[in-house]
Amino acid sequence: MSTSLASGPELRWAGSGVRRTMQSEPENAEDSDVIVRPPRTMKKMHPGEAHKETENHRIAVPVAKSDITPAWLSAVLHQGNHLSPMVNVIALNELENVGEGRGVCNCSWKIIATFDKPVSPDTPRKFVLKQRNVQFEHAWEPGAMRWTGNKSYTLETKWYSEIRDVLPVPQPKCYWTGVQPCEDLENDLGDFGVLIEWLGDDLKIVDLDVGATLEETIDIVETLAKLHSRFWNCDELLNKEYFFSSREMTDMFTGFGIFHNEALTSSFLDKLQTMAPEGAVSDAWVRSAKYAVAHPEAWLWKSVTSNNRTIGSIDFRINNVVWRRVHNQSKDYECVIIDHQLWCVSNAPVRDLAYFLCTSILPERLPEVLDKALKAYHDTLVANGVSTYSWEDMNADFDNAIWIAAALCCLTAKAYLGITRRAEEATTEAEKARGYAMAQRVLLNSTNAAMRSSKLAELRGRYIGRDL
Numbered sequence: 457m458s459t460s461l462a463s464g465p466e467l468r469w470a471g472s473g474v475r476r477t478m479q480s481e482p483e484n485a486e487d488s489d490v491i492v493r494p495p496r497t498m499k500k501m502h503p504g505e506a507h508k509e510t511e512n513h514r515i516a517v518p519v520a521k522s523d524i525t526p527a528w529l530s531a532v533l534h535q536g537n538h539l540s541p542m543v544n545v546i547a548l549n550e551l552e553n554v555g556e557g558r559g560v561c562n563c564s565w566k567i568i569a570t571f572d573k574p575v576s577p578d579t580p581r582k583f584v585l586k587q588r589n590v591q592f593e594h595a596w597e598p599g600a601m602r603w604t605g606n607k608s609y610t611l612e613t614k615w616y617s618e619i620r621d622v623l624p625v626p627q628p629k630c631y632w633t634g635v636q637p638c639e640d641l642e643n644d645l646g647d648f649g650v651l652i653e654w655l656g657d658d659l660k661i662v663d664l665d666v667g668a669t670l671e672e673t674i675d676i677v678e679t680l681a682k683l684h685s686r687f688w689n690c691d692e693l694l695n696k697e698y699f700f701s702s703r704e705m706t707d708m709f710t711g712f713g714i715f716h717n718e719a720l721t722s723s724f725l726d727k728l729q730t731m732a733p734e735g736a737v738s739d740a741w742v743r744s745a746k747y748a749v750a751h752p753e754a755w756l757w758k759s760v761t762s763n764n765r766t767i768g769s770i771d772f773r774i775n776n777v778v779w780r781r782v783h784n785q786s787k788d789y790e791c792v793i794i795d796h797q798l799w800c801v802s803n804a805p806v807r808d809l810a811y812f813l814c815t816s817i818l819p820e821r822l823p824e825v826l827d828k829a830l831k832a833y834h835d836t837l838v839a840n841g842v843s844t845y846s847w848e849d850m851n852a853d854f855d856n857a858i859w860i861a862a863a864l865c866c867l868t869a870k871a872y873l874g875i876t877r878r879a880e881e882a883t884t885e886a887e888k889a890r891g892y893a894m895a896q897r898v899l900l901n902s903t904n905a906a907m908r909s910s911k912l913a914e915l916r917g918r919y920i921g922r923d924l
Contacts, residue, residue, distance in 0.1 A: 517634040517647040532632045546572045558775040562586045582654035594874055603641045604708050608797040609648040614698045615796035616650055624682050626792045628652035660779035660789055667818040668774050673825050674832045679791040681836035684805050687766045688842050694765055700800035702757045721749050724869035728906040740919050741910035745862035747921030755856045759804040760849050767799045772808040774816035807857040809833055814861030819911035855918045861909035868902045
């Protein structure tokens, strides 16, 4: 693609892979770094060219925290007509990674802008910028996994630019998305960014170690069911090539090391059992979990029905959900799903529900929550027009899907070892401390998932494997 431009005002790369009109460079731009090179030619495209180049100029995708500047934010807001061209951002708060401790793939920087002139009360001044966490880069190993990583980050930008506005569930407003693809998708990672609204200083956030209450669980599963119903057998949406297929998602599991190293996963599951309170992770669950990770064909994506399709995530947990106040003066809150990197198309939708219950509900709370959550999910599907998924079929699928938590535990085994090794190799005490803290969070989350999954298997009377 030629990078020469017709004579006239200097032009900015405007947009995020979505076709836009080229815009002139504002006279008051302070920082030439917001003007970037054209997208680089790629050696390999995603199926259907999910990373397809455009002819548009783009605003630079911030790679590091230091790239988030007043000049960059001014350019983004001007481009999207979110800020008068006569007004500029002159200062930002000290950026805070509000996603720290809740996820590892991204940094989510809370941004508060100060303008050089008075603005309308409707003008946004608080944002969240999601960008790729470069410290997690090692987890996307060169080859198929690196290709998968590029696709996952692109998916989030596509979700906000193409999918958000057709959803029946609350979503943050989106002000900008950006993709700077790399040349070689199997050996490098591109740069990606999403600028969304800050959902309020009175956000309600629940941590994994606290777990969701019954009321919070019902709210979440009803929101999930509404999302699933929007995509239910809808080819127009499901055939988007930036969604993962079940095969690709299985390859991601494999690439993260879940099924390749049986000795590693077996020893890690034993470790989780010893870390949990006595009896909290049963011997039957450990044996079944070892069988599950060695024989994924026995349960992974398995469904008693083959004529239904919708989207699902492999990471639907309470860390990826928040509640925002409906109105400033209201006491009501609404549930908002905030992570969109790992949606795939399959015929086994209740794995999201199983994964959520295995990660996000305290074991002692599961007996009260389980049946009510399943009923709320199915009732909401039916209320939103789904008539091809019976209560019996859903329950059968759910009993297969509960082993997704076993897969999670073994996925994190490799992440835990990699993060620990990098912490040991760190050159500063601060880097070591951050690395060890992240490793400890991974280990704690895995132990909690094992305890909750063990309780769920007990409640359902569901174990897997010929040796049981």
